[in-house]
Amino acid sequence: MFEVIIGLEVHVQLNTKSKLFCSCATSFGEEPNTNVCPTCLGLPGALPVLNKEAVHKAIMLGTALKSKINKKSVFNRKNYFYPDLPNGYQISQFEVPVVGLGELVIDFEDGTSKTIGVTRAHLENDAGKNIHAGSVSHVDLNRAGTPLLEIVSEPDMRTAEEAILYLKKLHSIVRYLGISDANMQEGSFRCDVNVSIRPKGDDKLYTRCEIKNMNSFKFIEKAIKYEVNRHIEAWEDGIHDTEIVQETRLFDPEKGETRSMRGKEDAADYRYFPDPDLLPLIITDEMMEKYSKIPELPDEKKQRFVNDFGIKEYDASVITASLETANFFDEMMKEGISGKNAATWLTVELPARFTEGMTLENSPVDAKKLAGVVKAIEDGTISGKAAKEVLDYLMKNPDSEIDAVIDELGLKQVSDDGAILKIIDGILAANEDKVEQYKGGKDKLFGFFVGQTMKASKGSANPQKVNELLKQRLG
Structure with missing residues (x-):
């Protein structure tokens, strides 16, 4: 050896x-x-x-x-x-x-x-x-x-x-x-x-x-x-x-x-x-x-991101490896969004849409706009799936406003309890046998009811609300 x-x-x-x-x-x-x-x-x-x-x-x-x-x-x-x-x-x-x-x-x-x-x-x-x-x-x-x-x-x-x-x-x-x-x-x-x-x-x-x-x-x-x-x-x-x-x-x-x-x-x-x-x-x-006066270095920035924004050490290492990425992340965090969500959209979703020769420095979507997409998910305006469609649209039309894109694509999430309950009641009424099976201990059917509700709403219902309201209805 x-x-x-x-x-x-x-x-x-x-x-x-x-x-x-x-x-x-x-x-x-x-x-x-x-x-x-x-x-x-x-x-x-x-x-x-x-x-x-x-x-x-x-x-x-x-x-x-x-x-x-x-x-x-x-x-x-x-x-x-x-x-x-x-x-x-x-x-x-x-x-x-x-x-x-x-x-x-x-x-x-x-x-x-x-x-x-x-x-x-x-x-x-x-x-x-x-x-x-x-x-x-x-x-x-x-x-x-x-x-x-x-x-x-x-x-x-x-x-x-x-x-x-x-x-x-x-x-x-x-x-x-x-x-x-x-x-x-x-x-x-x-x-x-x-x-x-x-x-x-x-x-x-x-x-x-x-x-x-x-x-x-x-x-x-x-x-x-x-x-x-x-x-x-x-x-x-x-x-x-x-x-x-x-x-x-x-x-x-x-x-x-x-x-x-x-x-x-x-x-x-x-x-x-x-x-x-x-x-x-x-x-x-x-x-x-x-x-000997020097700016914040990668290790110091990494520790700050972990401590201040609650992201994992590995994610912080990936982000701080590049000064451009670290600065982009810092700009995103000024919009008051979750560090974990920001890290995912910065390191996974945005780069996945880059064409040859594209980098963060010449990205059509800047830090503030990407943070806006993340914020729309966090405040319940759109789902994570819909957010990907919004980002796809913004990559081709970077001057568009996020709210306008959401309206144009019809992606706004329904969070109104009354509207969602109306859909849920219809699903439960059409599947009474499965409701009985669920109440009899077949817990896996809960996913079926969630899926049917989302399908009936054409993906526009807030998934979190759907889960909450289904639990209420099913006891």
């Missing part, structure tokens, strides 16, 4: 308006090589100037991860050569990063949790982008110098599930803090996965492989599972020491497998040394007080 060892390095592109060491814009999708200057082009004599807002965002994340914030940190040159790295080195942090040891708690569906250690989070500038077209390669340096925050975990994860839970939780925290749009498709939240295995009970760390630049939770999970199986098969075949080498690999989504890119460097290969163009970064007490 083997134990899997997983560590993650997550690169978060910070949403500053300018780059980390110059004033060039960080906007996405511009014409190639237009957001550049002598500094991010690596031209001789151009000196870097640190972006203060990037430091602010790094400290916010450190605070959220309960990390040690180093009052003095150092920028280093990480030396390597690649066409998209104009300086011939990356400005990063190594031994003394701005954010030190911290932690992140992941929650499992069974209610248990696990704490994953965070080694550090350090600032660095991004490289440019190589664009390959047939036999020709181009370099776009618009991205060169964009501020990144690299969050390095301890090798505390043991399964692909734990790794994905960690990444989703971190992604959620980053979005809540507002320090990045964390758009995985655009590469502003991407991950390097380090995987190794060892026999259970063995404390030694064996050769690890790094799977580079992953930007999809689905593919990350598949890549980890494939790589773990590759390591186990090599070990069982007795070729682990020769087959598993320290290397960087990439994941091929079409084939569902990883393959070798290049040998993996050690820290010594990068020849880190302090950047002589940058002074140490000093975090003053005043900066700490200002920068």
